[in-house]
Amino acid sequence: MNTLVIGTRGSPLALAQTEFIRGLLLHAQPTLRVETKIIKTSGDNFAETSLPAIGSKGLFTKEIEEQLLRGKIRIAVHSMKDLPTTLPDGLTIGAVPPREDPHDVFVSKRYSTLDELPKGARVATGSIRRRAQLLAHRPELQIKEIRGNVETRLQKLADDNELDAVILAAAGLKRLGLWEKSKQFHWQQLDFDVMIPAVGQGIIACEVRESDMETQELLATINHADTLACAEAERVFLKALGGGCQVPYAAYATVNGEQMKLIAAKFSPDGKDFSRTEAIGPKNDPHELGERAAREVSLT
Numbered sequence: 001m002n003t004l005v006i007g008t009r010g011s012p013l014a015l016a017q018t019e020f021i022r023g024l025l026l027h028a029q030p031t032l033r034v035e036t037k038i039i040k041t042s043g044d045n046f047a048e049t050s051l052p053a054i055g056s057k058g059l060f061t062k063e064i065e066e067q068l069l070r071g072k073i074r075i076a077v078h079s080m081k082d083l084p085t086t087l088p089d090g091l092t093i094g095a096v097p098p099r100e101d102p103h104d105v106f107v108s109k110r111y112s113t114l115d116e117l118p119k120g121a122r123v124a125t126g127s128i129r130r131r132a133q134l135l136a137h138r139p140e141l142q143i144k145e146i147r148g149n150v151e152t153r154l155q156k157l158a159d160d161n162e163l164d165a166v167i168l169a170a171a172g173l174k175r176l177g178l179w180e181k182s183k184q185f186h187w188q189q190l191d192f193d194v195m196i197p198a199v200g201q202g203i204i205a206c207e208v209r210e211s212d213m214e215t216q217e218l219l220a221t222i223n224h225a226d227t228l229a230c231a232e233a234e235r236v237f238l239k240a241l242g243g244g245c246q247v248p249y250a251a252y253a254t255v256n257g258e259q260m261k262l263i264a265a266k267f268s269p270d271g272k273d274f275s276r277t278e279a280i281g282p283k284n285d286p287h288e289l290g291e292r293a294a295r296e297v298s299l300t
Contacts, residue, residue: 003033004215007064007073010038011149016175017204018077021222024097028221037073039064043082058084065091068207074215076207080200080231085239087207094208094219099227100171102202102252104130104195105179106188107157108165113188117141121164124157128269130167132248133195135271150176158184167195171202196250196265196276199234203227226255229286233262236290241266241298251293255283264293275299 004025008018015036022034043059058065060082068076069090080096087093106114117123117138124146125131131143144163146153150172157166170189173179179187206222208215230253237251248267253260260283265276277296281289 003035004075004218005035005037005073006075006077007037007039007067008077009041009043009060009064013150013172013176014077014079017079020175021075021077021097021204021206024222025218029218032218037067039067039073065207068209071209074208074212075219078205078207080203080205081198083200083205083207083235085199085235090210091207092210092216093205093228093231094216095206095223096203096228096231097222098224099230100202100204101174101189102197103170103192104190104197104201105168105170105173106165106186106190107154107168108186109157109184110186111165112186114138114165114190114194117164122162124153124163124166127167127198129198129248129250129267130195132267132269132271132274133250134167136267136274137194137271139271150178154178154182154185169197169201192252192263196263197252199238199249199251200231201252203231205231226283229253229260229283230255233260233286233290233293234264236287237262237264237293238290240291240294251290253286253289258283260286260289262289262293264297266297 006018008014018036025034026032041060041063061078064076065088067073111117119140120142122142122144123134124144126147134141134143153166157163206219233253234251238249241249248269251264253262259280262279265274267274275297277293279289279293
């Protein structure tokens with residue numbers, strides 16, 4: 001294999017995730033030459049616009065996938081939660097490493113926990129999934145729209161005296177080393193009974209051409225099978241409900257031995273109505289588990 005080119009967005013988190021994958025590949029094949037190609041996506045071009053206002057299908061992946069299909073890159077590295085549930089023809093997920101912490105995190109300058117917030121407190125998030133679950137738990141909160149990368153959101157929290165808290169993904173904070181480094185904030189990991197993660201949250205996806213068997217064989221050496229099975233169950237759940245990354249659905253799968261459990265839910269945008277289920281089945285059939293969970297949340 002000649003030089004292997006990995007395509008990615010240019011955000012600090014995307015580059016950190018790509019460097020992580022690069023390290024795994026070089027550990028598996030030390031003589032490999034790996035380069036990174038930064039590709040600007042539609043989501044990057046509208047960094048300050050509300051995600052629901054500009055749509056969500058392929059917002060952070062389309063341009064990267066186009067270069068993958070044209071052979072300009074060999075691997076596309078994405079946050080799994082950004083990937084549409086239906087991939088373009090000719091592309092497949094070649095590998096995922098073990099999942100990072102999937103929790104959402106409450107971050108505040110003044111309050112230690114979500115429940116400490118006073119009535120009417122202002123909490124920022126760019127996710128309607130987080131918005132719905134926040135309002136389901138604390139309907140009297142004011143939810144404010146926020147965009148930008150992880151560091152930008154933390155800076156907005158630090159600078160805006162009228163903003164009481166922000167909700168972020170633990171995986172991004174940990175991959176960027178921000179959770180332990182930033183002592184000016186209070187941090188609280190939110191339990192799954194308060195906030196179920198987004199589909200694929202904490203998972204890095206390595207996308208590859210179906211016809212590129214050489215790269216697929218290389219990716220197989222860094223793949224974590226249980227994490228990939230969990231991602232499939234969650235993505236099937238979302239696809240069965242017809243949702244994308246900007247619909248208030250949530251799902252999180254775990255493996256215990258040969259069994260898989262899928263916690264899944266759907267919400268109304270205002271959090272007043274929701275349906276939640278916990279489905280269990282064999283880990284070797286994540287597709288059936290995802291479809292069953294979708295049926296169960298649709299019954300109520």
